[in-house]
Amino acid sequence: EEEVYKYYADGEWRKSSSGKSVSIINPTTRKPQYKVQACTQQEVNEVMEAAKAAQKGWAKTPLWKRAEMLHKAAAILKEHKAPIAECLVKEIAKPAKDAVTEVVRSGDLVSYTAEEGVRILGEGKFLVSDSFPGNERSKYCLSSKIPLGVILAIPPFNYPVNLAVSKIAPALIAGNALVLKPPTQGAVAALHMVHCFHLAGFPKGLISCITGKGSEIGDFLTMHPGIDCISFTGGDTGIAISKKAGMIPLQMELGGKDACIVLEDADLDLVAANIVKGGFSYSGQRCTAVKVVLIIESVADVLVDKVKTKVAKLTVGPPEEDCDITPVVSESSANFIEGLVIDAKQKGATFCQEYKREGNLIWPLLLDHVSPDMRIAWEEPFGPVLPVIRIKSVEEGIHHCNASNFGLQGCIFTRDINKAIMISDAMETGTVQINSAPARGPDHFPFQGLKDSGIGSQGITNSINMMTKIKSTVINLP
Numbered sequence: 001e002e003e004v005y006k007y008y009a010d011g012e013w014r015k016s017s018s019g020k021s022v023s024i025i026n027p028t029t030r031k032p033q034y035k036v037q038a039c040t041q042q043e044v045n046e047v048m049e050a051a052k053a054a055q056k057g058w059a060k061t062p063l064w065k066r067a068e069m070l071h072k073a074a075a076i077l078k079e080h081k082a083p084i085a086e087c088l089v090k091e092i093a094k095p096a097k098d099a100v101t102e103v104v105r106s107g108d109l110v111s112y113t114a115e116e117g118v119r120i121l122g123e124g125k126f127l128v129s130d131s132f133p134g135n136e137r138s139k140y141c142l143s144s145k146i147p148l149g150v151i152l153a154i155p156p157f158n159y160p161v162n163l164a165v166s167k168i169a170p171a172l173i174a175g176n177a178l179v180l181k182p183p184t185q186g187a188v189a190a191l192h193m194v195h196c197f198h199l200a201g202f203p204k205g206l207i208s209c210i211t212g213k214g215s216e217i218g219d220f221l222t223m224h225p226g227i228d229c230i231s232f233t234g235g236d237t238g239i240a241i242s243k244k245a246g247m248i249p250l251q252m253e254l255g256g257k258d259a260c261i262v263l264e265d266a267d268l269d270l271v272a273a274n275i276v277k278g279g280f281s282y283s284g285q286r287c288t289a290v291k292v293v294l295i296i297e298s299v300a301d302v303l304v305d306k307v308k309t310k311v312a313k314l315t316v317g318p319p320e321e322d323c324d325i326t327p328v329v330s331e332s333s334a335n336f337i338e339g340l341v342i343d344a345k346q347k348g349a350t351f352c353q354e355y356k357r358e359g360n361l362i363w364p365l366l367l368d369h370v371s372p373d374m375r376i377a378w379e380e381p382f383g384p385v386l387p388v389i390r391i392k393s394v395e396e397g398i399h400h401c402n403a404s405n406f407g408l409q410g411c412i413f414t415r416d417i418n419k420a421i422m423i424s425d426a427m428e429t430g431t432v433q434i435n436s437a438p439a440r441g442p443d444h445f446p447f448q449g450l451k452d453s454g455i456g457s458q459g460i461t462n463s464i465n466m467m468t469k470i471k472s473t474v475i476n477l478p
């Protein structure tokens with residue numbers, strides 16, 4: 001009998017009663033690599049019941065003990081970095097070294113969250129009434145942060161481990177229970193990660209991991225009455241979830257079309273290095289990837305040449321060999337990217353390299369002289385294809401950036417710090433990086449998108465706060 005990875009519920013590994021499984025296709029070989037359980041709605045109900053029950057006890061567990069358990073899980077996670085990274089290589093074609101980095105970064109994130117949680121949750125507020133007009137000093141208000149209840153975490157395929165723990169750790173330190181629905185590509189890596197939490201000894205039912213088809217359990221999970229908060233990272237599905245979800249806090253990080261604005265006085269070698277790293281690392285499959293380069297015309301030729309030289313040096317091939325460019329996650333994703341490339345070709349973009357594709361592997365491609373009538377000027381390829389738009393003024397660059405329906409991050413390259421700050425203020429994005437490519441990390445920095453890029457703010461501190469509510473007790477003096 002073929003192995004089907006079990007799902008995690010009530011502190012144990014279980015087979016689904018559906019008797020069905022979901023296949024995970026290896027993006028490199030395009031053959032089935034692993035199988036996971038196709039859980040049923042009934043199994044979701046059971047997980048929710050268990051989570052609710054476990055959360056009550058967990059909320060009463062001393063904060064320092066909750067932190068201690070998270071530190072333990074972090075250490076176990078780091079010890080198991082090799083097998084988890086191997087799953088990332090096979091399931092999402094993440095280059096081998098980056099796969100290890102993801103797991104280590106995740107361990108660090110869990111530890112940092114435990115420390116931060118102890119500090120910010122260990123503090124409350126004390127108010128007196130006579131500061132507000134008409135009041136005597138007759139009321140004392142004590143307020144502190146309490147958990148929300150059960151958090152549903154839905155991470156995306158590009159960081160199945162890191163973007164799972166960035167939701168799990170804040171949820172747990174704050175005294176919540178956590179239900180994880182991993183992405184199908186990356187589910188096995190996520191199950192291994194959950195096993196590390198299992199080994200750390202968290203109470204039964206507090207954490208669970210449900211696998212299965214979105215069509216079967218997706219809406220059922222996100223609309224479940226047992227859920228008190230949803231933390232989602234991914235694409236358009238997030239918009240659909242936000243419309244269907246109940247009256248609960250939502251934390252969402254959706255797509256981005258991060259612009260890189262390059263001024264005449266920029267250090268062009270620094271810019272080229274950041275465009276290549278920002279645009280092509282993990283083959284462009286990051287919501288914070290540089291997704292459109294806006295260059296002042298006078299420096300465009302020189303910069304495009306520098307980028308071309310660096311792109312020529314990128315290695316292309318299997319993730320096992322730690323190539324820079326690896327196959328994109330699925331055939332449909334590769335087809336979508338190709339559609340954007342064909343559209344740009346038909347509308348007259350300049351191809352700086354030849355367009356080449358084998359299966360899901362797409363060679364890195366820089367498209368120059370892209371114009372706003374091309375789809376790639378606005379849409380997210382989530383692949384190794386980067387458009388360059390030549391601009392006549394900074395205003396034109398800011399205008400293009402703000403005309404996007406996305407507003408995640410952006411970056412500006414200039415030596416003039418005053419100009420950089422003025423441009424940053426004008427850009428309608430959650431974060432602007434000055435003289436570096438966009439990035440979420442370090443993981444304690446606030447991370448948020450405007451417009452269709454998301455709801456709320458992430459980063460360790462913000463996530464802990466978001467997964468809590470304020471509770472006040474008012475003492476009324478006689």
Ligand code: G3P
Binds near residue numbers: 285288439441
């Ligand atoms: O695509 C997910 C987003 O969170 C990116 O993270 O670390 O690649 O900037 P990072």
